[in-house]
Amino acid sequence: MAPPQGKPENVLRLADELIALDQHGSALQSLHETIVLKRSRNAQGFSLEPIMIRFIELCVFLRKGKVAKEGLYMYKNAVQNTSVTAIENVVKRFIELANEKVQEAQAKADKISLEYVDDLEATETPESIMMSFVSGEMSKTRTDRALVTPWLKFLWDAYRTVLDILRNNARLEVMYQLIANSAFQFCLKYQRKTEFRRLCELLRSHLGNASKFSNAPHSINLNDAETMQRHLDMRFSQLNVAVELELWQEAFRSIEDIHSLLTFSKRAPSPVMLGNYYRKLIKIFLVCDNYLLHAAAWNRYFTFTNVQKPATANFVILSALSIPIIDATRFSGPPLDAEDAKNKNARLAILLNMSKAPNREALVKDAVNRNVLNYCDPAIRDLYRILEVDFHPLSICKKLQPILKKLAENTDTAQYIRPLQQVILTRLFQQLSQVYDAVSLKFVMDLATFDEPYSCTSGQIEKFIMNGNKKGAFSVRVNHIESSITFASDLFTSPVSSQVDTTSLQSTPAELITNQLSRIAKSLTSVLMRFDTDFCLLRKQQSEAAYDRALAGVEQERKAVIAQRSLLELRRGQADTLATQREAELAAQRALKQKQEAEAESRRVQDEVMKRNADRIRREKEAIRIEEAKKLADELKAKGGLEVDAEELEHLDADKLRAMQIEQVEKQNRSMNERLRVIGKRIDHLERAYRREAIPLLQEDARKQVEQDRKTFIEREKQRREIQERKHEEALEDKKLFSKFASYIHDYKQSIDDEREKAYQEAYARAKDVIEAEREKQYEMIYEQKLADAIAEAEEEATKAAEEEETRERREQEESQHKAVEENARASKEAKEREQQEMSEKLERQRVMQMKREEDAARKIAAKKANLGLASQSPPPVTAWKRGGATAGGGQRYVPPRARGAGASADTSRESVTPPKGGAYVPPSKRQQQQ
Secondary structure: OOOOOOOHHHHHHHHHHHHHOOOHHHHHHHHHHHHHOHHHHHOOHHHHHHHHHHHHHHHHHHOOHHHHHHHHHHHHHHHOOOOHHHHHHHHHHHHHHHHHHHHHHHHHHHHHHHHHOOOOOOOOOHHHHHHHHHHOOOHHHHHHHHHHHHHHHHHHHHHHHHHHHHOOOHHHHHHHHHHHHHHHHHHHHOOOHHHHHHHHHHHHHHHHHHHHOOOOOOOOOOOOHHHHHHHHHHHHHHHHHHHHOOOHHHHHHHHHHHHHHHHHOOOOOOHHHHHHHHHHHHHHHHHOOOHHHHHHHHHHHHHHHOOOOHHHHHHHHHHHHOOOOOOOOOOOOOOOOHHHHHHHHHHHHHHHOOOOOOOHHHHHHHHHHOOHHHHOOHHHHHHHHHHHHOOOOOOHHHHHHHHHHHHHOOHHHHOOHHHHHHHHHHHHHHHHHOOOOEEEHHHHHHHOOOOOOOOOOHHHHHHHHHHHHHHOOOOEEEEOOOOEEEEOOOOOOOOOOOOOOOOOOOOOHHHHHHHHHHHHHHHHHHHHHHHOHHHHHHHHHHHHHHHHHHHHHHHHHHHHHHHHHHHHHHHHHHHHHHHHHHHHHHHHHHHHHHHHHHHHHHHHHHHHHHHOOHHHHHHHHHHHHHHHHHHHHHHHHHHHOOOOOOHHHHHOOHHHHHHHHHHHHHHHHHHHHHHHHHHHHHHHHHHHHHHHHHHHHHHHHHHHHHHHHHHHHHHHHHHHHHHHHHHHHHHHHHHHHHHHHHHHHHHHHHHHHHHHHHHHHHHHHHHHHHHHHHHHHHHHHHHHHHHHHHHHHHHHHHHHHHHHHHHHHHHHHHHHHOOOOHHHHHHHHHHHHHHHHHHHHHHHHHHHHHHHHHHHHHHHHHHHHHHHOOOOOOOOOOOOEOOOOOEOOOOOEEEOOOOOOOOOOOOOOOEEEOOOOOOOOOOHHHHHHHO
16 A cells, blocks of 8 residues: 555554554555655654654564564664664664563463363373374474464564664663663573574674774674673673673683773773672583683682682692693593694683683692681591602502592582592502502502492493593503502603602612713713813804804894784785775765765755645644653653753743753762762872881881891801802712723823824925925916017017117118208117117116016915925025026026936925027936936
């Protein structure tokens, strides 16, 4: 049918008439079409609220969940900016109606089930028996499925719909939390475990979307303390319901959610909330058989609450003692891998705000150091003493049997008996291995006797022994032929190390051998460090080189890490910038679209309003203002206690009412601040009086502390002197002992020095021959180079002389023809002669400098020979040859020797040869051949 036109009152009246005619579907369609109209979006929330209430009632009556969801979405979008209270009223009404329908269906099903049983004494009838074989269900179950289940499903869909509508809206946070808690109670009341898991996933997705779309309009701010507190309260309610439903996996995930929120929150959680958090962790870890973290949770709870009660102290000590010494040890089921268990415990320890996973020894020591045993029952103290202090392998089970019986009487402590059995058996075998080498299997079974229902069979004992061997707690062999148990006694095996130290009676043979070898190694090392200085120097150099390499590597790694961090920061910044720009663009587009739609709708509404009667508009506006003022006054009265007369409402609007409320709140704040100031002043005076009274006590405590420190210093000084004297005596004994070996050490060192001297002389001789051969090659190369230089110089002078001769002849021929230029030619000739004279003098100076450089080189070679010990005299002076064979100084030129024959001595003296006339020079080797 077409949507009705006119006022909301007319639409509501038409719907009531259709309902009276039993046309509920038509009435629902009429209301639905009115709600989805665009002009309804600009209507006031109080005018649409009666229509929405009637719409919700019809949806619940007809069980139209999808239609109700669509209508609620449209209504929320229309009035969320003007009237949040209207949305809350509609949502509450929707959930209340759905709950009433479920209760009515439940009552009707119970009534039908009671009416179905005609004879209360006849529990089974032929019809019911046949139906049970056909359908496998009883009549009560079939009735519930037919009547109650559809309404339960509708109620569950209603909760999901409402949560989707209210999510990520800062104005509807309180209602969102209320509906979520109601949904938790629904799952708990009707034991809906599957729906509870889906509800938890839904809430997690809502929280993820809230952090992802934080820039959306009216989105919640997780940095706000009140918002974060609401989510924490909601997650704690979720955790409580999960524990009551025994959904331990979902409870663990709820714990993770709470831990994430606590980490993200800026406000510290309340003590009650945190105590509840640790109590739930205690229960979850116990159900998971993780006794290590269960004891850690008890420890954290005791530390946090600081409740020094026997019950709490008993559980702290009992849970710590119940941690199995052998990791992952169970009487049934495969054991966990050690590495996997370690990683898992490290991840779970984060939930307890611990940096790393604890261990049994640390938890027990921490409990003892904090004097938790003083608050425990005597039975728990005896349990600790027998397990951790005393040494009694033959009576440990017998002494602990009364304590286990007392623990079994209480259901809370009886759950620790099984893990305590493992600890008792571990202590039994550890202590037996320190006393016996082998015992009979029957003897061990008699010792490991427990009362029913905690008795152990021989198979379980053997499995426990094998698992202990695998984990390294002890080394035991079972001999089924002789029906005995043998403890490892190999002298050269590594000592068995347990994860927790136990009371030791005596050292094992393997430990004695290991200690003896360690002492010998230390003695030999000290001897080596004392007599072999080269070894000490080498170790020092190696350590310094390793330190330098480590420093270089650290610097290089630091630079690489800094570069990688800078790159990551740059990329993260770019990604954040792009995401921000994208979100800003999308938000701008949405805002522009909404603005355009609002402007178009506003223009249309304004056109319609202008056509109406001005008088009716004024009356309606006045009525609306008065009604709104009444509602606001009622709301302010309920929240802030503001009293307003009915006559004054006609002259007051919403702004004036809010101003009155603000004034009243400020007045209350001023009075509260004044009271707080008086209280603070009183507290300051009390604190000053307390401190004055404490000054004499502090002085007395300081005096006692000085006396105690003086006594402690005297005792420590006495102990230090005794230790130094004992060390001096031991050093004298060592010196006396090692003096017997001085002669042997000297002979051994002398033999090593002789061998090294012989090897050095042989290497020196080989090096000497190589150096001599290389020197002769160098001398020959120098000789050939200087000979080539002399020949080139002579040829150059001859060429110059020929050129001069030709010039002279040409000049004589030209004199007869050119007498006029004779004087010029003569002057030119004289200039050339002077130039030649200067050139000759310059060449002469260069030859002298060359001679000096050659003499210096010869002296340096002689000095090197003297240093090497290969020659005892310096080479003769080196001179330069003039053209025609005459030397510059009238001396002789030094010529290096040629390669000698095989029989020639390496110390043959060098020769100085005067070249023959004509400039031809013959080397010594060729001269010997000519002779």
